[in-house]
Every structure is written in C-alpha cells, then in structure tokens.
Amino acid sequence: MSAETRLTHLSLVETAEGIASGAFSCEEVTRACLERIEAAQPHLNCFIRIEGEEALETAKAADRARAAGMTLGPLHGVPLAHKDMFYRAGKPSTGGNLIQRDFVPGYTATVMSRLAATGALCLGGLNMSEFASGPVGQNLHYGDCRNPWNTAHAPGGSSSGSGSAVAARLVHGALGSDTGGSVRIPAALCGLVGMKGTQGRVSRYGGMPLSYSLDCFGPLTRTVSDCARLFGIIAGPDPMDATASLEPVEDYEAAVSKPVAGLKIGIDPRHGGIAPSAEVEAAIEAALEIYGDMDVEIVEVAMPDQDELNALSNVITRSEAATLHRKWLRSRRDDYSPQVRRRIEIGLAVPATRYIEALSLRSHHLQRLIDAVFTKCDALILPSVGEASPTLEELDVGDSQALPAMLMRLTGYTRPLNYYGVPALTVPAGFSASGLPLGFQLVGRPFDEAGLFQLAGAFQAATDHHKQAPKIDGVD
Amino acid sequence: MGDEKPSATYDAEFIGALIKRFHGYEVDAADATGLVGMLAPVDALAEAASSGVGFDDEPGDFQRVLHAESARATRGSSS
Numbered sequence: 266m267s268a269e270t271r272l273t274h275l276s277l278v279e280t281a282e283g284i285a286s287g288a289f290s291c292e293e294v295t296r297a298c299l300e301r302i303e304a305a306q307p308h309l310n311c312f313i314r315i316e317g318e319e320a321l322e323t324a325k326a327a328d329r330a331r332a333a334g335m336t337l338g339p340l341h342g343v344p345l346a347h348k349d350m351f352y353r354a355g356k357p358s359t360g361g362n363l364i365q366r367d368f369v370p371g372y373t374a375t376v377m378s379r380l381a382a383t384g385a386l387c388l389g390g391l392n393m394s395e396f397a398s399g400p401v402g403q404n405l406h407y408g409d410c411r412n413p414w415n416t417a418h419a420p421g422g423s424s425s426g427s428g429s430a431v432a433a434r435l436v437h438g439a440l441g442s443d444t445g446g447s448v449r450i451p452a453a454l455c456g457l458v459g460m461k462g463t464q465g466r467v468s469r470y471g472g473m474p475l476s477y478s479l480d481c482f483g484p485l486t487r488t489v490s491d492c493a494r495l496f497g498i499i500a501g502p503d504p505m506d507a508t509a510s511l512e513p514v515e516d517y518e519a520a521v522s523k524p525v526a527g528l529k530i531g532i533d534p535r536h537g538g539i540a541p542s543a544e545v546e547a548a549i550e551a552a553l554e555i556y557g558d559m560d561v562e563i564v565e566v567a568m569p570d571q572d573e574l575n576a577l578s579n580v581i582t583r584s585e586a587a588t589l590h591r592k593w594l595r596s597r598r599d600d601y602s603p604q605v606r607r608r609i610e611i612g613l614a615v616p617a618t619r620y621i622e623a624l625s626l627r628s629h630h631l632q633r634l635i636d637a638v639f640t641k642c643d644a645l646i647l648p649s650v651g652e653a654s655p656t657l658e659e660l661d662v663g664d665s666q667a668l669p670a671m672l673m674r675l676t677g678y679t680r681p682l683n684y685y686g687v688p689a690l691t692v693p694a695g696f697s698a699s700g701l702p703l704g705f706q707l708v709g710r711p712f713d714e715a716g717l718f719q720l721a722g723a724f725q726a727a728t729d730h731h732k733q734a735p736k737i738d739g740v741d
Numbered sequence: 742m743g744d745e746k747p748s749a750t751y752d753a754e755f756i757g758a759l760i761k762r763f764h765g766y767e768v769d770a771a772d773a774t775g776l777v778g779m780l781a782p783v784d785a786l787a788e789a790a791s792s793g794v795g796f797d798d799e800p801g802d803f804q805r806v807l808h809a810e811s812a813r814a815t816r817g818s819s820s
C-alpha cells in the first residue's frame with residue numbers, strides 16, 4: 266500500500282487526529298484523495314463535479330492556520346464531499362437533475378455551514394438519484410453511479426455517490442438525504458455506517474427538498490465513530506429551520522465506547538412481515554450472537570406489519586413531491602427521466618383528504634410502535650435491505666409495471682421508519698457469498714441516536730467488517 | 742403492493758382527466774396507465790389504514806408523541 270493509499274484509507278477520526286498531531290498535512294491528505302478520485306471516477310462515476318483546485322487552496326490555508334497555532338475544529342482539514350443537493354452560496358448544486366443543472370444558490374445549507382465551521386474540506390458534488398428520488402443509484406442525466414465492491418452492482422440510492430465514494434476511500438465521509446432510506450440503503454449496499462436521525466434532529470435548511478414531512482439529512486462513513494462525529498456536528502436546533510428540534514444534542518462520540526451490558530435489543534422474527542434473504546438473516550443472527558456475548562439481552566418483539574406503513578409513507582412523499590414539482594411537471598415534463606417523473610406525478614392524483622389522513626395517523630402508528638417494541642427493548646434490529654446489492658441491470662426497470670415491486674424490494678425495511686420518524690442507523694454486518702456487503706439497521710426510540718451509536722460502536726469493536734476495503738479495477 | 746387487481750378508484754381515463762383539469766397539462770394513455778399501476782395499490786393500502794382517523798386527530802399530534810416519547814423524556818433526565 267502506497268503512502269497516498271494509506272492516507273485515503275484512514276478513518277475520518279484517524280485523519281483528523283493525524284492532521285492535528287502533525288503526522289501529515291491537510292494538503293497531503295487532500296492530494297491523496299484527489300489522485301484517487303481521478304483514478305476511480307471513470308469506473309465509479311461518484312462525482313458530478315470535482316472541486317480539486319479550490320479544495321487544495323482550502324487545504325493549504327488549513328495547514329497555514331495550524332502552523333499559526335489555530336485549530337478550526339474537529340474536522341480541521343478533513344476531505345469530505347456531499348450529495349449534490351446541499352446548497353453553498355455561489356456554488357452549483359444540480360440536485361442530480363437536468364432542470365437545476367446550472368442552478369447556483371445564493372445561500373448556504375446549515376449542515377454545510379456547520380461542517381465548514383469545524384474545518385471540513387469539500388472536494389465536490391456527489392452523484393445522486395435525480396431529485397433524490399430512487400433507491401438504486403441510476404441517473405439518466407449524469408450517468409449511473411457504481412458500487413465499488415463490484416461495478417456491475419448498484420451502490421443504492423438516492424445518496425449513491427455518497428455511498429460509493431466513502432466506501433471506495435475517495436473521501437472520509439459524506440452527507441446524504443433520507444426520505445425513504447436514501448442514506449441507509451447505500452450505506453448497507455456499500456458496507457458503510459449511515460444515520461437517519463429522528464425527524465427534526467438535523468436542520469434541512471438549504472437542502473433540496475423532496476418531502477417536507479419525511480426528509481432527513483445524515484452522514485455516511487466507514488466507522489461508527491466517524492458517523493457519530495459528523496452527526497454531532499450537524500445535529501441540533503437551527504433558527505433557519507422551524508422544524509428543527511430543540512431537543513439537546515447528546516455527545517454521540519462518547520456514546521460509541523460506552524459499555525452495552527444490560528441493554529436490550531429487540532428482534533421481530535417476521536421483520537414486520539417482509540422476509541430477507543438467507544444471507545441477511547444469517548448476518549443478523551450472527552450479530553445477535555455477538556451482542557449476546559456482550560451480555561446484551563435479546564428479546565423477541567412483534568413490530569407492526571410494514572405494508573400499510575409503506576403505503577402511508579408513499580402517500581406523504583408523493584403528495585409533497587408533486588406539490589414541489591407541479592410547476593415543472595407542467596412546463597418541463599420532458600426534462601424528467603420517465604421513472605422519476607412517474608414516481609412524483611402520482612402525487613398529483615392523491616386527494617387532500619388521503620394525504621391529511623396519512624399525516625394524522627402518524628402519531629397513532631408511532632405510539633403503536635413504541636408500545637409494541639420500545640417498552641420491551643432499547644433498540645430494534647432490522648435488515649436495512651433484504652439482500653446484497655443486485656446488479657444495475659437487474660434493477661433497470663424504467664417506468665414499467667415492475668417499478669413498484671423493485672421499489673419495495675429496496676425500501677421495504679427503510680421507508681416505514683421515515684413515517685414513524687424514529688432514528689435508524691445502518692451498520693456493516695459482513696459480506697455475501699459473492700463478496701458484496703450486507704447491513705442491518707438499529708432502530709431507536711425518538712431522539713435516542715446516542716443509544717444507537719453505543720450499540721453500533723460495541724458491535725464494530727467486536728468485528729472487522731468495516732476494515733475491509735473494496736479493490737477497484739484500475740485503481741487498486 | 743404490486744397487486745394487479747383493477748382499482749375501483751383509479752383508471753387511466755380518470756387519471757388523464759384529473760391531471761388535465763386540476764393541473765393543466767396532458768399525459769398520454771401509456772403514462773396514465775402506468776400512473777394507475779403505481780397509485781392504485783398504494784391507495785388501497787392507505788384506505789385500509791385510514792379507518793383509525795378520529796374526529797380530533799390532526800397532523801400536529803405527531804410532534805407531541807415524538808417529543809413525549811423521546812429517550813430523554815422517558816429516562817426522566819433533564820440533561
């Protein structure tokens with residue numbers, strides 16, 4: 266492994282510590298990442314836009330600041346990149362779509378401001394599903410993003426570039442958005458940690474919306490500690506977002522190393538009525554054995570069936586997305602890919618009463634979940650996706666009648682959790698026989714992200730799944 | 742989901758007319774049929790789930806339950 270590769274393969278926390286100690290400079294790390302990006306981009310298509318020169322200038326400035334005795338914060342000089350939908354004043358933000366190809370926002374997303382304030386670098390805009398709509402990672406306008414573990418396979422979406430780039434060791438972490446699983450699905454299919462916080466835990470100000478009621482922004486990283494650090498920085502109240510919760514932010518990084526003996530994990534043998542593959546089932550059983558060895562109590566629970574929850578979640582997402590897109594559907598209908606247009610357009614035919622029913626029932630269903638599950642355990646374990654990543658070709662159903670089944674195949678376990686509004690953390694759980702990553706979700710009660718980081722941290726300390734790196738043809 | 746039974750609520754003709762009258766543009770027959778195929782099963786499941794809506798239920802109740810059931814609240818912690 267070359268010196269450059271050693272730098273790109275460090276975790277986010279290790280990179281921050283190495284820069285802080287002077288073991289290497291921000292510029293060295295940034296150059297190593299940019300060289301790897303240049304080599305990997307033709308194979309993975311992770312980036313919509315690479316901001317190499319600007320990132321190098323910022324890295325040099327960060328080195329000068331350090332030499333002068335200044336510390337910018339816990340991400341001082343650490344190279345990140347994000348789904349191309351988080352606005353930065355004066356910088357393009359395509360949203361993965363044709364209509365916003367030349368869109369340059371005049372203001373900056375709160376999550377971007379917070380990361381920049383702690384010293385993080387941004388190496389560019391990452392590929393994503395068009396308008397953050399689609400769990401595969403296909404994009405007709407900017408090209409499909411590919412899974413670094415096998416480039417014939419889907420990285421998952423809609424935060425496809427975030428999953429692929431972090432797993433490929435191109436950047437040390439990335440933000441994505443999650444309306445029905447768009448952080449947790451690519452995290453699972455690429456072998457990463459991905460957090461969707463409680464609804465309202467992270468400000469959505471300055472991010473491209475898909476569904477006001479269900480959108481959540483969150484990090485994808487290689488380790489639990491990395492994820493906890495990024496999440497702790499972006500979480501919290503925001504005067505610019507009235508929907509951002511005022512609940513205090515806990516010390517998530519400290520939670521990662523707390524003991525877990527005596528905690529309880531719930532398992533629903535039916536997984537809410539959706540059967541995963543034998544490989545995913547075995548990975549969850551193996552995880553429960555590991556937790557058992559740590560004196561975590563495993564309790565059986567019966568969670569509500571997922572089908573109706575998926576439908577209610579879809580009613581909300583489609584109605585809100587159609588409201589946002591109605592003007593463009595009328596005037597620029599041909600600028601949408603057929604599949605994305607269909608998924609958004611159905612919202613035009615949902616009656617207002619159906620939409621408000623779905624919103625009004627949310628409190629009942631959340632209470633039902635809490636009564637059925639969280640009165641008996643601290644966290645629920647659930648598949649993230651019921652299988653390892655399928656091939657892009659297999660998932661390329663366009664706008665055919667096979668589309669609903671394909672969507673359910675990838676989002677069946679994740680979408681209901683957006684409806685409930687509860688936090689869920691995808692954790693790497695091993696590999697399939699074909700060498701593709703598997704993942705599971707830890708699901709918590711509202712605002713218990715710290716509890717999820719605690720349980721995930723213990724699991725990661727006992728396993729080495731997160732230490733495996735993909736070998737990318739033409740790069741490694 | 743994915744059930745191909747005919748929908749009592751939606752058919753292609755209705756979807757086409759609805760989009761034209763309410764939203765001011767036209768979709769072709771193939772698109773209208775495709776939209777029905779996606780929407781009908783979602784609508785049927787949502788209808789089945791909607792029987793629990795009470796007279797005084799409202800969307801804002803969600804925030805109340807979310808915060809009442811927060812980890813902090815249920816631990817009785819003030820931190």
